[in-house]
Amino acid sequence: MANNRDLWRLLRLFAPYRWWMLGGALLSLLTILANFGLMTLSGWFLASAALAGLGGWATLNQYNFFLPAAGVRAFATTRVLSRWLERIVTHEATFRLLSRLRVWFYTRIEPLAPAGLQGFRSGDLLSRLVADIDTLNNFYLRVFTPFLVAGLATLLMAGFFALYVWSIGLALFVLLALTGLLLPLLSERLGARSSAEITRIQAEMRTQIVDALQGMGEILTANAAGRVQEQLLQENAALLERQRRLAGVAGIGTAGMSFMANLTLWVILLLAIPLVARHSLPPAQLPMFALGTMAAFEAVLALPLAFQFLGQTRAAARRIFEIADQEPLFPDAPKPLPEPANFDIEIHDLHLRYPEAPEDALRSLDLQVRQGERIAILGATGAGKSSIANLLLRFYDYQAGSARLGGQELRDYPGDQLRQYFALLSQRSHLFHSTIRDNLLLAKGDAEEEELWAALRQAQLAEFVEGLPQGLDNIVGEGGVNLSGGQARRIAIARTVLKNSPILILDEPSEGLDALTEAKFLQDLRRLMQGRTVIYITHRLLGLEDMDRIYVMAEGRVQESGSYAELLARPDSLLHRFAQLGGTLIDS
Known part of the structure; x- marks a missing residue:
């Protein structure tokens, strides 16, 4: 039986x-x-x-x-x-x-x-x-x-x-x-x-x-x-x-x-x-x-x-x-919360460990982001930068400490509601084997065609799409294989524009692009950042001068913080030493 x-x-x-x-x-x-x-x-x-x-x-x-x-x-x-x-x-x-x-x-x-x-x-x-x-x-x-x-x-x-x-x-x-x-x-x-x-x-x-x-x-x-x-x-x-x-x-x-x-x-x-x-x-x-x-x-x-x-x-x-039959690793909040009065982010003494990992990915983490502020999180591979994005999007739960959005603990928000407030743009932003239209509509399923074109214009891609045989209905291929790297990233930007979330997480968004394409791409990102809270995750110094504050991370915790000018002026700062070594890549 x-x-x-x-x-x-x-x-x-x-x-x-x-x-x-x-x-x-x-x-x-x-x-x-x-x-x-x-x-x-x-x-x-x-x-x-x-x-x-x-x-x-x-x-x-x-x-x-x-x-x-x-x-x-x-x-x-x-x-x-x-x-x-x-x-x-x-x-x-x-x-x-x-x-x-x-x-x-x-x-x-x-x-x-x-x-x-x-x-x-x-x-x-x-x-x-x-x-x-x-x-x-x-x-x-x-x-x-x-x-x-x-x-x-x-x-x-x-x-x-x-x-x-x-x-x-x-x-x-x-x-x-x-x-x-x-x-x-x-x-x-x-x-x-x-x-x-x-x-x-x-x-x-x-x-x-x-x-x-x-x-x-x-x-x-x-x-x-x-x-x-x-x-x-x-x-x-x-x-x-x-x-x-x-x-x-x-x-x-x-x-x-x-x-x-x-x-x-x-x-x-x-x-x-x-x-x-x-x-x-x-x-x-x-x-x-x-x-x-x-x-x-x-x-x-x-x-x-x-x-x-x-x-x-x-x-x-x-x-x-x-x-x-598997249960989620952590429970979701049962009902939505009222819209927060502000979108300030406050993280205090937080610890996060991935399932079956031998040690914490984030340790005693303290970090603050005020609404409308642009902050950068700088660190080498394995420093815990992307774990902050996973934390904020509630892809993983934290075991100790506090993480708040608008004064409310993150785990009190249902996952769907919380992710409405964040837009993520990363080097791994996925394009599905479908049309440009379908890939854009992932961000806003009921968007009108004019909204799609407005998002493409803001991403500096409208002229390219207009020149395609099927326009918005052109197939991008698996992972955007029919597009160049820069074009694929710009579709991801347009999708982010269409979502219109108050908080923007940029996780190594220009990684893998050649220097010329990267420079144009970062210029487009500056327009996207206007009027939003920005969390810019990177292991490079490029673009940090646009940030209000920089958090330098290592071994899962913040080692130092300050403005780009302040940290660059301090001879004992990690950022100063990285700049002296060339300023393009943080090894460890």
Whole structure:
């Protein structure tokens, strides 16, 4: 039962669409029953018509051909229509279920990001979000519906036979039940491990492929493409081996199903023929039982395959719920706070440690930023600069001390509300493989087109976008690959302009740009800073002269602070020494 707990959870999750699910299952049941009715009535009709013909003209003239013929047509028409409707309803139900599952899964993992997802590889997350959820597509069509329909159809068809001869009805029920349970259980036992391993290997291969694509430059530089390819080939060989095993199990199930269908037919005939011989059963009912028995096996035909899909579905559901069941590393505030009277930031004696990190990233941190003030946070890699951005955006929680915005503790704000007050522009500002328009609308989903152009003009990119063949609807490529570095950063600036938040965090925004592009980019940033609180995070001295105050950090704490001129004039200051060493890069 524990193995099926995830499947019961899926059923509860799909409860809003239960009528679609049941409607599709009932239409599938109606199709099977219509086929069963068609075959039983046809068998009886043909046999009774033949017997009437043997009885001579008198018997033949008294025989009613029209009523059973109408019944045959009715069953045939019902079978066609119900099959057509069943395809429509079950596929509509499947699409609705997949849509709900994807949205539900995203709403579960979104509060975990980024802290709660650090232990997962990006390729693995993608595999779970796309491939595993697609695998759960099998749950309704190939697991839930076949089991439900097989159970109901077996009871109804065996009950129909029992109305004529109870022993024949009982025999059909027992043999259908054995066929529908023992064979699928055998298939599931033989194929469960292979099914689970197929899901695992496919997920691992997707993860490896995504990692390889993301790190292709490093792989080629290290001349490691051959090793990566060999690893993928080994995984693929293992996958093919499991699929061959599963195909063999499917073959056993199909052969067993054919054997049981023929065995059941023989049993029914052995029970019915003596009754006909003793005149206890009308002769025309013998072919009715025979053809009905053959048609009855349509109900259990899909069960061996359903049990195989059951293993893959369980494995995929387990991987989905493994992430969805995780709780955020820190709780979110339950309700929004009133708009703060000001946007002053006050950090006092604060300690922040990342999960599983051996030591604090921020230690006894004291820092103040008044509304409208421009401050710079200067330090080497690992000094704790970006941890301040993670703190302010509530990507990670602090363990001790105080961090306030507008006099209110940061953790008292819901994350969504807090992040409305901040705009982040960094060297890693991501551009999605979509249009310029879509990338801008991330900042303000209801922005009018004129607002988009105004943001592009402020980012000095409007003329470039106007010259593109599709303008705002031009595709930027994955990570902005179709743009130059400066153009990609300017789209990020335009997105920041569009958000129009009162506090601007600049985290190494010009890193990686050539000197000429960087100079123009920083000039554009000066316009963006006007009228905003600015937190400029950098390990370089370039642009610090525009700041009201500079905090120099090392080992997670502030070592010194002051204006650019004050610190530069002090021979004992770290900034003065950095300037003496060239002023462009802080090593440590």
